[in-house]
Amino acid sequence: MKARLVLFGIGALGFAAVWFAGARKLDPMGSYHGAYGEILNAVSVPERHSTNVVSAVNFDYRGLDTLGEEFILYISVVAVAAILRKQKDEEEEDEDEAPTQLREAPDSDAVRLFGVGLVPVTVIFGLYMISHGSVSPGGGFQGGVVLATVPLVVYLCAGAKTYLRIAPPALAKGGEGLGAAGYALIGCLGVLAGKKFLENVVPLGTPGEAWSAGTITLLNLTVGVAVGTGFVELISSFVEELLRKAEK
Amino acid sequence: MIAPLQWLLFLLLAVTGPAVVLTREPVAQAVTVSFYGIVLALVFFLHQAPDVALSQIVVGAVALPLMILLAVAKVKRKEASRK
Numbered sequence: 001m002k003a004r005l006v007l008f009g010i011g012a013l014g015f016a017a018v019w020f021a022g023a024r025k026l027d028p029m030g031s032y033h034g035a036y037g038e039i040l041n042a043v044s045v046p047e048r049h050s051t052n053v054v055s056a057v058n059f060d061y062r063g064l065d066t067l068g069e070e071f072i073l074y075i076s077v078v079a080v081a082a083i084l085r086k087q088k089d090e091e092e093e094d095e096d097e098a099p100t101q102l103r104e105a106p107d108s109d110a111v112r113l114f115g116v117g118l119v120p121v122t123v124i125f126g127l128y129m130i131s132h133g134s135v136s137p138g139g140g141f142q143g144g145v146v147l148a149t150v151p152l153v154v155y156l157c158a159g160a161k162t163y164l165r166i167a168p169p170a171l172a173k174g175g176e177g178l179g180a181a182g183y184a185l186i187g188c189l190g191v192l193a194g195k196k197f198l199e200n201v202v203p204l205g206t207p208g209e210a211w212s213a214g215t216i217t218l219l220n221l222t223v224g225v226a227v228g229t230g231f232v233e234l235i236s237s238f239v240e241e242l243l244r245k246a247e248k
Numbered sequence: 249m250i251a252p253l254q255w256l257l258f259l260l261l262a263v264t265g266p267a268v269v270l271t272r273e274p275v276a277q278a279v280t281v282s283f284y285g286i287v288l289a290l291v292f293f294l295h296q297a298p299d300v301a302l303s304q305i306v307v308g309a310v311a312l313p314l315m316i317l318l319a320v321a322k323v324k325r326k327e328a329s330r331k
């Protein structure tokens with residue numbers, strides 16, 4: 001134990017010395033020497049009608065990278081679902097196991113009232129974030145996760161049966177595939193129009209309005225669907241056996 | 249005006265970071281890592297990166313602790329059924 005601390009101390013001192021030496025020569029906050037950022041700031045609104053430059057980069061100028069990220073998430077969700085799935089021999093084991101507590105609606109009025117207040121606000125905030133990705137900070141990814149917390153609140157406040165009603169597993173699985181495929185299909189619009197894959201060929205609209213920036217907004221919608229349903233699918237596969245009891 | 253806030257947040261980071269490591273109980277750790285995620289999001293927000301801050305909030309303060317809690321709950325259920 002002591003030797004470990006001494007070893008850590010030596011390493012930490014060395015790290016601190018190098019870190020302070022490096023940090024002293026750092027430029028002050030906000031200074032920027034690259035050209036790429038300045039160019040994007042200048043061209044994003046006139047070229048793509050997107051007032052959120054980050055979205056313009058993620059879903060247009062570097063749209064292909066985001067397609068890759070979309071599939072990283074997709075594969076992760078598939079992997080979790082595959083690892084957590086019930087196998088035949090496990091199923092038989094389950095028959096004689098102690099009954100796991102099924103999540104019923106809680107007795108407390110305060111919890112239910114909290115859920116009633118929280119759900120609509122979260123739904124609206126999530127939809128707003130997805131649909132306004134090209135205008136203000138946020139976008140499909142952030143909004144999708146916000147939306148995915150809604151079934152979780154419902155699960156905690158209204159029980160497993162209501163959860164299954166608003167987020168049936170088939171819907172979550174279908175939405176995940178549809179969202180991921182939608183991104184690639186919107187990318188194909190550019191090819192169909194005789195231009196490049198993921199080229200922004202949809203009418204751009206007025207900068208600052210929700211329906212603007214062409215494919216940037218459309219791609220945000222598909223990402224929102226994919227991420228939202230993907231996270232719901234994750235939650236479902238973790239509480240799967242409880243949900244299956246609720247189905248009976 | 250920004251500088252004192254910056255120092256405050258950096259100090260909070262320096263406190264919450266080790267706190268996550270020093271919390272040994274997984275359920276408690278989900279809470280500390282969530283708090284750490286929020287502080288980190290505030291640092292991003294203060295440095296004029298609201299998009300990154302939002303992503304940090306949904307991943308670091310919501311999704312990660314949620315996955316930890318769900319995994320712990322599943323493991324505990326398995327252990328209870330073994331007994």
